[in-house]
Amino acid sequence: MTTMASTRRRFLTLLGLSAVAVSCGTSATGTAGKGQTRTLRYQGWAGQVTLPELADDLGYLGDVKLEWVGNTISGPQDIQSAATGQTDFGGAFNGAVVKLAANKAPIKAVVSYYGSDQYAYSGYYVLKDSPIRSARDLTGKKVGMNTLGAHAEAMLDIYLQRGGLSAAEIDKVEPLVVPPVNTEQSLRQRQIEVAVLGGILRDKALATGGIRPLFTDFELLGAFSAGTYVMTDRFLKQNPDTARTFVTAVGRAIEWSRTTPRAEVIARMTDIVKKRGRNEDTTPLKYWRSYGVAETAGRITGKELQLWIDWLAERGDIQKGQVTADDLYTNEFNTAGEGGTAPTSPAPSASTSGS
Template sequence: MATTISTRRQFLTVLGLSTLAVSCGTTATGATSGKGGTKTLRYQGWAGQVTLPELAEDLGYLEAVKLEWVGNTISGPQDIQSAATGQVDFGGAFNGAVVKLAANNAPIKAVISYYGADEYAYNGFYVLKDSPIRSARDLIGKKVGMNTLGAHSEAMLDIYLQRGGLSRADIGKVEPLVVPPVNTEQTLRQKQIDVAVLGGILRDKALAAGGIRPLFTDYELLGAFSAGTYVMTDRFLKQNPGTARTFVTAVGKAIEWSRATPHEEVIARMTDIVKKRGRNEDAASLKYWRSFGVAETAGRITGKELKLWIDWLADRGDIKKGEATLSDLYTNEFNAAAESGAPIPSADSSASTSGS
């Protein structure tokens, strides 16, 4: 059966939310704060993958706070939009999407970095081995499949095309298409698209099968960097500061646990999490996991991760200069794991906390 592919032409219009839509988000019944703050955090997951909050919960770092899974997403922009409108209590996306949403008056704040690019964790733009595509100019008139528009992959493609010397008119002739991540490799091999954006375990699984080669990667473009952050609404942070601190600190500890632990043990832990949660998922691809790619200790946000995209979006005309103020976009206030002198979890510090 042919894979369904959808397309939209305007870059980042997926986040063109009205001020009303993003400014009137409410805290739903499941997350109404009590005297001590909510102890339940609603969130969206990713099929066949383990998110850092899920890992943190399994390691025992969330303490009395519990995660409530409300479904899966394949889009960072959709995830943070859901957070901004109060449908979930936190969401994560590419930092350019966070900037764009904040510029549309969404009452959100980035609280911790959760993914990025390094030598192990990166997104690659792959073509078939016999493809004639070798340069940015070769992409004119070609189709590039990615998980969503207006986010990390489209930004990397745009930077690559700019650096390749393409004019804005020529860049407009390259067609980004939305393809579900689990179908992207197959769609490339069936030649329904010319380039496939693959990352993490799906990338390594595709490489192991052979027959494809990288055109470029985001790590090659920008080096090691934190690429995305989890956000919470200003209202949630004000009403539930203790819960927010527990959550952010737990995610920071999980980042450092994943660094300090042999990756085979991390994979075993995540595989066990997938099996225990009973969502009818295939955990086989987890064996290819190597890193979350977060650049700073415990996911601390330095500001440069967001400033890059403020300037870039403004230069493109996607936001107006001054619409997004860096100091208003993020906080490290709730990240005790990133504070100076904070202990880093050892490889076996939480070995006994996993339930059955």
């Protein structure tokens, strides 16, 4: 029988790729000497516009084309696909990136793509009449999130630790995988006691009413970049120009989203979703407010990775000294926004607060 403790340690299996599996992955780069690929395979997110998709629509990718191979709801799965060559880039919570690198996957984080700020954050919501008011009240309760072993579970663990729960008590809190589009409904139908909601899905749920926040990741850690896109070392070596075009385009798209009126960003996103013809609901897009990336153009400082190196070592998921932040990322391919300061995110047009 699977115990809560073993479920909670799924970091070890979700990202347990061997070096052999990674080295045997397929690649779209072709053989050396045949030129660099100008097509990047990737996974999207239903009903959302990712930064590469926005960059493509803005024309920042030039002759580099995106090839959508399907959708995902899991950052760890997305970077596994990139590490094994099923896609050419993938994005995940930085703790998952650290864990994958610790399993000897030859990857590099190349640009931050999401984070938490006063507008973009993940909240842990309960029904308004819920008796849950503190970390200790979560014992024996179900917390619905998009995937295990990633951002949502990490924030939950930090909240529980700060609430004074022991490791044994933390293991009695049950994180469950619930598709993001179903999380609000699962909470309202009382299938789970806590729902992790972020971005447009969070604000849509708040506009409906009847829920309240228990805590948010922004309250826990302040503004921070939370996830990065990764590429394999092999891809970067064989396709440096393509990588530079991609990373710089993502950086430029981040800054475009910061400095462009919110209504215009939403209109562009809505148009992108309609044009791609995947039968997606565009209504939640009106709640978009920020990608939450802390640094200019998504440049990586190292501190956003070191935080999770320390956290994983403390949990015992990796050994101290097993990985170092400097080995996990590069800004070599990011020429966007060099020497600048990140502008303040545009204020939302409607006052919807998660705190």
